[in-house]
Amino acid sequence: MSMECGVFHTRYESDMGLRPRPAQRIRLAAFAAFVLVFPFLAGPYWLDLANQIAIATVGAIGLNILVGYTGQISLGQGAFMAVGAYSAGLLTLNLGLPWGVSIALACVITAVAGSFFGLPSLRLKGLYLAIATLAAQEIVEWAMTHWTAVTGGTEAIVLPAPRLFGVRLNGAFSFYWFGVAMAAGTALFAANLFRTRMGRAFVAVRDQDIAASVIGVNLFRTKLLAFATSSFFVGLAGAMIAYYRTIITWERFTLETSIVYLAMIIVGGLGSIRGSFFGAALITLLPALIANAGRALQDTAPVVAGLLPYAQQAVFGVVIILFLIFEPKGLSKLWGNVKDYFHVWPFAYRRG
Amino acid sequence: MDIFLQLTVSGLSTGMIYALAAAGFVVIYKASDVINFTQGDLLLLGTYLIFFAVGQIGLPWSLGVLVTVLLAVAVALAIERLVLRPLIGEPIISMIMVTIGLSSILRGLVNAIWGPAPRSFDSFLPEGSVVVGPASLSTGRLLSIPIALVVLAALGLFFRHARDGIAMRAIADDQQAALSMGIGIPRVLGVAWALAAASAAIGGIMLAGVVGVSPNVASIGLRVFPVVILGGLDSIKGAVVGGAIIGLLEAYTGGYVGHGLNLVVPYGVLILVLMVRPYGLFGREIIERV
Numbered sequence: 001m002s003m004e005c006g007v008f009h010t011r012y013e014s015d016m017g018l019r020p021r022p023a024q025r026i027r028l029a030a031f032a033a034f035v036l037v038f039p040f041l042a043g044p045y046w047l048d049l050a051n052q053i054a055i056a057t058v059g060a061i062g063l064n065i066l067v068g069y070t071g072q073i074s075l076g077q078g079a080f081m082a083v084g085a086y087s088a089g090l091l092t093l094n095l096g097l098p099w100g101v102s103i104a105l106a107c108v109i110t111a112v113a114g115s116f117f118g119l120p121s122l123r124l125k126g127l128y129l130a131i132a133t134l135a136a137q138e139i140v141e142w143a144m145t146h147w148t149a150v151t152g153g154t155e156a157i158v159l160p161a162p163r164l165f166g167v168r169l170n171g172a173f174s175f176y177w178f179g180v181a182m183a184a185g186t187a188l189f190a191a192n193l194f195r196t197r198m199g200r201a202f203v204a205v206r207d208q209d210i211a212a213s214v215i216g217v218n219l220f221r222t223k224l225l226a227f228a229t230s231s232f233f234v235g236l237a238g239a240m241i242a243y244y245r246t247i248i249t250w251e252r253f254t255l256e257t258s259i260v261y262l263a264m265i266i267v268g269g270l271g272s273i274r275g276s277f278f279g280a281a282l283i284t285l286l287p288a289l290i291a292n293a294g295r296a297l298q299d300t301a302p303v304v305a306g307l308l309p310y311a312q313q314a315v316f317g318v319v320i321i322l323f324l325i326f327e328p329k330g331l332s333k334l335w336g337n338v339k340d341y342f343h344v345w346p347f348a349y350r351r352g
Numbered sequence: 353m354d355i356f357l358q359l360t361v362s363g364l365s366t367g368m369i370y371a372l373a374a375a376g377f378v379v380i381y382k383a384s385d386v387i388n389f390t391q392g393d394l395l396l397l398g399t400y401l402i403f404f405a406v407g408q409i410g411l412p413w414s415l416g417v418l419v420t421v422l423l424a425v426a427v428a429l430a431i432e433r434l435v436l437r438p439l440i441g442e443p444i445i446s447m448i449m450v451t452i453g454l455s456s457i458l459r460g461l462v463n464a465i466w467g468p469a470p471r472s473f474d475s476f477l478p479e480g481s482v483v484v485g486p487a488s489l490s491t492g493r494l495l496s497i498p499i500a501l502v503v504l505a506a507l508g509l510f511f512r513h514a515r516d517g518i519a520m521r522a523i524a525d526d527q528q529a530a531l532s533m534g535i536g537i538p539r540v541l542g543v544a545w546a547l548a549a550a551s552a553a554i555g556g557i558m559l560a561g562v563v564g565v566s567p568n569v570a571s572i573g574l575r576v577f578p579v580v581i582l583g584g585l586d587s588i589k590g591a592v593v594g595g596a597i598i599g600l601l602e603a604y605t606g607g608y609v610g611h612g613l614n615l616v617v618p619y620g621v622l623i624l625v626l627m628v629r630p631y632g633l634f635g636r637e638i639i640e641r642v
Contacts, residue, residue: 313460317457
């Protein structure tokens with residue numbers, strides 16, 4: 001690796017590049033290599049976790065576009081994922097559309113639904129919007145369980161397995177490639193989004209909405225677009241869950257889901273793409289790790305093992321609080337600190 | 353008519369429990385602008401603490417209530433000191449998430465200590481029922497209404513006359529002016545959390561008497577939001593009136609319409625109020641619009 005002592009761009013192209021520095025490209029290549037090799041080494045248990053992380057990454061990036069980048073607090077993530085999952089499933093079951101078309105349409109439907117629930121955001125700010133989205137979540141939850149004619153109520157909806165070129169896509173190994181492709185595509189789209197006028201407008205609305213409208217950002221349009229863009233990916237995450245599990249149940253899309261996704265972007269870092277991935281990975285792995293610890297303790301300390309489901313709940317809360325108090329910018333900032341340290345290593349500028 | 357009376361009593365008694373939880377929410381919101389998602393878990397804590405004190409240790413009721421309230425206040429003070437104080441002045445999303453995190457911890461702890469199965473013990477509220485004309489009304493539910501009203505009235509008087517109550521209103525009005533008049537914000541925040549916990553603990557004790565002891569109690573915490581939005585985020589009076597209206601609405605839709613519609617009606621009301629009158633019935637009209 002070449003030694004660097006700073007970032008000096010000599011061409012506009014390099015200044016505008018997503019990953020201009022050699023070290024960044026090497027890291028990206030290393031990560032890509034890991035992602036490509038991983039499924040051949042991992043067993044089905046870890047592959048399943050990786051797929052969950054891929055889906056969660058899509059959903060977390062979607063939520064981060066709304067909450068982290070545009071500053072509109074949403075407790076309705078679970079509801080939007082439900083819209084994505086149910087429309088993807090019902091389009092296939094009732095209209096006989098191929099699964100790919102259903103997923104694409106489900107994203108669009110969720111984007112429309114998201115804009116509709118985003119309408120209050122034009123009148124309401126901050127906590128009022130949070131409470132409005134909470135109500136939306138509760139209403140959608142009720143519709144899922146009680147609007148039996150459409151959603152099947154509390155009964156699960158079973159979907160046909162998605163197939164691509166004759167391969168069943170809902171197996172852990174085959175879905176992995178689909179999941180990774182979707183997550184990478186979402187990340188790439190989001191990273192580029194915030195280099196465009198529209199993405200910059202999102203950030204301007206977050207930082208100071210009145211100032212944004214003074215410099216010519218149309219608040220009405222921008223907020224609705226933010227809700228639509230965010231919901232598009234949230235719907236994609238929901239549809240991916242539907243086709244990965246090939247079964248849709250309302251329990252996957254409760255207020256708890258909304259909270260888990262908010263935790264992902266808080267722990268990972270608000271307003272950060274890589275943070276969304278870090279957070280999705282940590283929050284997905286955390287309960288799995290605790291469950292593993294529980295299995296390990298089963299023989300030696302069965303009493304402790306019995307308490308572990310509750311420990312999962314408590315540890316989840318503790319993690320959120322520790323991050324909020326000690327590193328509000330999340331894992332993304334921690335990773336940034338590590339990188340900054342090694343960026344000009346060993347010639348670090350030391351303070352004091 | 354008899355069904356109407358029964359629904360009214362059960363709606364009002366549920367509504368008063370909502371009002372107790374909502375009053376705690378309002379107190380904390382007034383003092384610190386924090387949206388408190390732990391209100392339902394403080395209720396939960398109250399029901400299990402009274403079960404612990406009376407059902408498990410066997411304390412007499414008066415002492416049990418005292419112990420429950422004191423323990424709940426201690427928990428709230430610890431929360432305020434350890435978690436909330438370092439975060440004063442952070443953005444709304446952080447405050448929301450920190451109370452959600454706390455709620456998760458409290459729920460995990462209560463479940464770990466007492467297990468997920470519902471528990472039962474002899475209620476302090478009398479079992480029987482009063483016959484009014486054609487209707488027979490549960491005495492326990494009837495009695496819970498005045499008890500809650502007394503507690504809520506005490507809270508209201510506290511705000512109007514007590515030194516800390518006035519300080520709290522001053523902080524809600526203008527934090528900087530309050531600071532310059534020598535009001536210690538940390539102290540007032542502590543008092544706010546203590547009051548919220550005490551109010552929720554009493555709500556929890558009544559829940560234990562009326563409904564029973566089970567982990568589902570925590571889900572009532574979400575009903576606080578329709579109540580406070582309807583009543584006005586910063587008004588105790590609003591919490592009482594809002595609690596009564598939401599409780600009655602739930603009881604009537606549950607009794608006359610059915611289909612589980614009573615679960616969703618409060619949130620419909622919430623959205624409607626936010627659209628038409630976001631500061632609620634008694635809230636101050638300072639909501640910021642964009």
